[in-house]
Amino acid sequence: MNCEQVGEYISALCDGERIPRDAAEHIGECETCREQLNEYAAIGSELRRLASLDEAVSVAQVDWKLEPVSETGWWQKGLTTMRIPKLAFGVMLIAIIALSSGLVMVRARAGAATARFLELEYKLPPTGTPHICVMRADGSQKDNLCNFASHGREGLFLMNTRVIANSGNRAQLGIRAKYIPGAGEAEVNYTEALFKDIPEKVLSIEPGDKQEIQVAGLGAVEVEGKYLDHIPPLVYLPQETLDPNPKEFRIVAPVLVRDNEVIVNGGVGSSIDSGSPDATLMLYAPGEGRYLVSVIPFDGAVEGKVHLGQITFSLEGHEYLLLTSMPITISEHVWVKHEASFKPSEHMTRQSDARDDQVMFLVRSLRKLEQEKIEH
Amino acid sequence: MTDDRELWDRICRRDATALEELYRTYGAGLQAFLRRALNSHQAAEDVTQETFASIWRHPNGFDPARGTLRSYLFGAGRKRAAEWWRQQKPQREAEAEKTEECKAETRSLVGDALARLTAEQQSLLWLREVEGQSYTELAAILEIPVGTVRSRLFAAREALRKIWHGEGNAEGKV
Numbered sequence: 001m002n003c004e005q006v007g008e009y010i011s012a013l014c015d016g017e018r019i020p021r022d023a024a025e026h027i028g029e030c031e032t033c034r035e036q037l038n039e040y041a042a043i044g045s046e047l048r049r050l051a052s053l054d055e056a057v058s059v060a061q062v063d064w065k066l067e068p069v070s071e072t073g074w075w076q077k078g079l080t081t082m083r084i085p086k087l088a089f090g091v092m093l094i095a096i097i098a099l100s101s102g103l104v105m106v107r108a109r110a111g112a113a114t115a116r117f118l119e120l121e122y123k124l125p126p127t128g129t130p131h132i133c134v135m136r137a138d139g140s141q142k143d144n145l146c147n148f149a150s151h152g153r154e155g156l157f158l159m160n161t162r163v164i165a166n167s168g169n170r171a172q173l174g175i176r177a178k179y180i181p182g183a184g185e186a187e188v189n190y191t192e193a194l195f196k197d198i199p200e201k202v203l204s205i206e207p208g209d210k211q212e213i214q215v216a217g218l219g220a221v222e223v224e225g226k227y228l229d230h231i232p233p234l235v236y237l238p239q240e241t242l243d244p245n246p247k248e249f250r251i252v253a254p255v256l257v258r259d260n261e262v263i264v265n266g267g268v269g270s271s272i273d274s275g276s277p278d279a280t281l282m283l284y285a286p287g288e289g290r291y292l293v294s295v296i297p298f299d300g301a302v303e304g305k306v307h308l309g310q311i312t313f314s315l316e317g318h319e320y321l322l323l324t325s326m327p328i329t330i331s332e333h334v335w336v337k338h339e340a341s342f343k344p345s346e347h348m349t350r351q352s353d354a355r356d357d358q359v360m361f362l363v364r365s366l367r368k369l370e371q372e373k374i375e376h
Numbered sequence: 377m378t379d380d381r382e383l384w385d386r387i388c389r390r391d392a393t394a395l396e397e398l399y400r401t402y403g404a405g406l407q408a409f410l411r412r413a414l415n416s417h418q419a420a421e422d423v424t425q426e427t428f429a430s431i432w433r434h435p436n437g438f439d440p441a442r443g444t445l446r447s448y449l450f451g452a453g454r455k456r457a458a459e460w461w462r463q464q465k466p467q468r469e470a471e472a473e474k475t476e477e478c479k480a481e482t483r484s485l486v487g488d489a490l491a492r493l494t495a496e497q498q499s500l501l502w503l504r505e506v507e508g509q510s511y512t513e514l515a516a517i518l519e520i521p522v523g524t525v526r527s528r529l530f531a532a533r534e535a536l537r538k539i540w541h542g543e544g545n546a547e548g549k550v
Contacts, residue, residue: 011530015504017511040533043540044505046486051408051506059403060421062428063392 001026014040123222134235137163155181160195174200179218249279257321271363278366289340294366301335349375380445388435406453413457427453443516451517489539497532
């Protein structure tokens, strides 16, 4: 060790501290370091002598019993200042920001949680066949309606339901229902005008309640409701999950695009096949004819690729994209055929589907759709 | 000297004799230390009184597990001295004059040299050499690690030695 390295140890030695052996050896051998040690000791002696002079002046006498004793109130403590490391202050600031943004998120979620949906199940006589509607029931005038039509063998059942008001778990419903015997195959145009002449019945319902409404010519329709905290992917099939099960082929709100041009917009309806091995979509548009999209290969069809809610294929020199609002099938491939001369009026047996001037789509088995007369 | 914890407990119970005992034991030492730190007899006396009075009024903050009552007392005195200097900022002009007065009073070469060190170096040397505070106590008073006490003491001694030899000057008061 050299003199510079042992300097700190000389000071420590002066204070009676233990120092490393090699430092002690160097100090013992080095004249300069020993002189430094002596000077440090002399400085200490001088300082103590100086202090002795100071202490000659005695401290003032104080009667501590006379000193007021004050109890610090909490409010006083709150007004005092304190020192806080900059790092701790920074962490505190970040924590405050994080917590406050968390509160905003919680509030936003709480606000979102106020959106409620009412699932109504109607059981139609005589078989008790269930029909399900989901509508918004949180006071909003948007999406608080549900219409459906049931084509029975013997007649047509029309149902229009709206949420008039709700208080707590109780919802007040306005229901228009009508049964038209012998009109099972009648054309139905799902507009408000369809229900215009049907008187509205008011029904109050709570989750778990089973209510009945009397429909002339049909009998008592059972109604049961429950609340959902979310809107299901398909409002008429609340049990349907976003992912298709292995046997499903689902078309929901289809849009067909050809070379970046929309040629068919199928609206918001849906058609689902839950088990046919040859499930096939028939999509008709005026002036376009029909497109058949099947899960199996068939004569004249070209292969298309499936990715979630999209099907892409090349046909007749054009690039096509079929978009749907839900994943279609677990299959990765489909087969597509275009029949430009197809007219529903020549093939569809049901009157409501046998129109050449409107878009129509449905999912059925390929065998059924290839028949001359399509019954479904 | 009574055990620190017992003495402190008595102060907390408003036993004036306990504070008197503390004052008798450390009052003069603290006042001498503060006189070096403040360069003023009167200010040192005032700050000493304030330090004890403050302890008497609000007996909290001392933890026997963290150090001795003496180091707590000198630490409190040092903080009050720092506060005193902050309040004196507008009067810094007069500071030099006071220093000169102090020098005249001490009539000591080492006192002059000491006055040219930084406030922390003065405190360190005084508390170590005069008060005999241990490294642990110095660390508690100055709120620095024990290892730093050793290196800073060395730096203070070297600075003082050089001034004494007329080789250099300290950085000035902090």
